Amino acid sequence: GENVEQHPSTLSVQEGDSAVIKCTYSDSASNYFPWYKQELGKRPQLIIDIRSNVGEKKDQRIAVTLNKTAKHFSLHITETQPEDSAVYFCAASTKGASYDKVIFGPGTSLSVIP
Amino acid sequence: SAVISQKPSRDICQRGTSLTIQCQVDSQVTMMFWYRQQPGQSLTLIATANQGSEATYESGFVIDKFPISRPNLTFSTLTVSNMSPEDSSIYLCSVDTGGYGYTFGSGTRLTVV
Numbered sequence: 001g002e003n004v005e006q007h008p009s010t011l012s013v014q015e016g017d018s019a020v021i022k023c024t025y026s027d028s029a030s031n032y033f034p035w036y037k038q039e040l041g042k043r044p045q046l047i048i049d050i051r052s053n054v055g056e057k058k059d060q061r062i063a064v065t066l067n068k069t070a071k072h073f074s075l076h077i078t079e080t081q082p083e084d085s086a087v088y089f090c091a092a093s094t095k096g097a098s099y100d101k102v103i104f105g106p107g108t109s110l111s112v113i114p
Numbered sequence: 115s116a117v118i119s120q121k122p123s124r125d126i127c128q129r130g131t132s133l134t135i136q137c138q139v140d141s142q143v144t145m146m147f148w149y150r151q152q153p154g155q156s157l158t159l160i161a162t163a164n165q166g167s168e169a170t171y172e173s174g175f176v177i178d179k180f181p182i183s184r185p186n187l188t189f190s191t192l193t194v195s196n197m198s199p200e201d202s203s204i205y206l207c208s209v210d211t212g213g214y215g216y217t218f219g220s221g222t223r224l225t226v227v
Contacts, residue, residue, distance in 0.1 A: 001173075034215050043206065044157065046215040089156060099145050099164070102208070102216050104157045 002027040002094040006105030013080050014113050021108045023090035024072040032093035032100065033066060033073050038107075039086045047088075048075070080112045115211040116141050120219030127197055127226050134193045135222045137207035142187035147208040147216070148180070157206065163190045197226045 003026040013019050025033075031052040036044035050057045050064045050073065057064050061080075066073040077084055090105040117140045127133050137146060145164055149157040160180055161171040169182040183191045194201050207219045 043218040043220050046217065049215050099162065100210070101147065101159060101162060103159065106156045 002030060002092055002103040004090060004092050004103050004105040006090050006108055008108060009106065010109045010111075012111045012113060015080060015082060017080055019075075019077045019080055019084070019110055019112075021075045021088055021090065021110075022072060023074070023092075023105050024070075025092040026071065027092065027094045028068075028071065030092040030094045032102075033064070034091050034093070034102065035062075035064060035075050036089045036091065036104075037086045038089065044089060077110075080110075082112050082114050085110055085112045115215075115217050116143065116209050118207060118209060118217060118219040120207055120222060122222055123220060124223040125225070127224065129198050129226055131197055132193055132195045133197065133222075133224060134191050135205055135207075136191050137189065137219050139188045139209055143209040143211075144187070145210060146184065146190040148182065148190075148192045149206045149208060149218075151204040151206060151221075153203070160192070160205075194224065197224075199226045202226045 006023045034049035035047050037047045038044045048059050048062050048064050050066050061078045063076040088108045091102045093100045093102045119138045121136050147162050148160040151157050159172050160175045161169045163169045163182045163184040165184045165187050181193045202225050204221045204223050206221045208216050211217050
């Protein structure tokens with residue numbers, strides 16, 4: 001089955017700097033890659049996603065890149081702010097027999113230092 | 115995107131008992147997914163519930179321990195049976211909102227004592 005790895009497990013940046021989180025996946029048939037932000041005590045919230053027919057997607061300060069050949073994708077946050085502090089999960093959606101299912105990476109705890 | 119109501123939000127249960135968690139979606143969805151998030155960990159898929167058929171369980175999860183019901187296209191329940199302290203986790207349901215990604219319920223924080 002699908003296996004998603006994520007690095008680093010913790011990341012600390014100064015406010016205003018950029019943060020990059022990298023993920024790899026194992027199933028070449030995976031075709032949808034969402035990123036979730038989870039603040040303490042809250043549910044995961046989708047922040048951006050990318051499909052396998054696209055190499056890059058950007059939404060304001062957040063961007064995601066996908067390299068299908070290498071089976072890795074990355075989240076880029078620019079001009080970080082203290083409210084970006086949270087745990088970020090990458091995920092890959094893999095086709096089962098009759099439906100897609102989302103498998104999550106282990107998470108990255110991001111701290112933005114004011 | 116879909117809105118999911120999940121309850122209870124938290125519970126403290128005695129070992130050996132069972133707890134049923136409910137998820138109600140404000141629109142019809144084909145699949146509902148149940149995840150477990152152990153303290154400080156990632157989300158692990160327990161099973162996928164399709165209306166009108168048996169749920170499909172991931173490796174390491176069995177129906178006797180986590181029975182699931184899916185009586186219609188907007189509702190599902192997950193029961194955690196014969197609980198032990200190792201079952202203490204957050205349990206979340208999720209649906210594919212069809213273009214808006216997968217959205218999650220607010221979660222059920224279960225503590226087994």
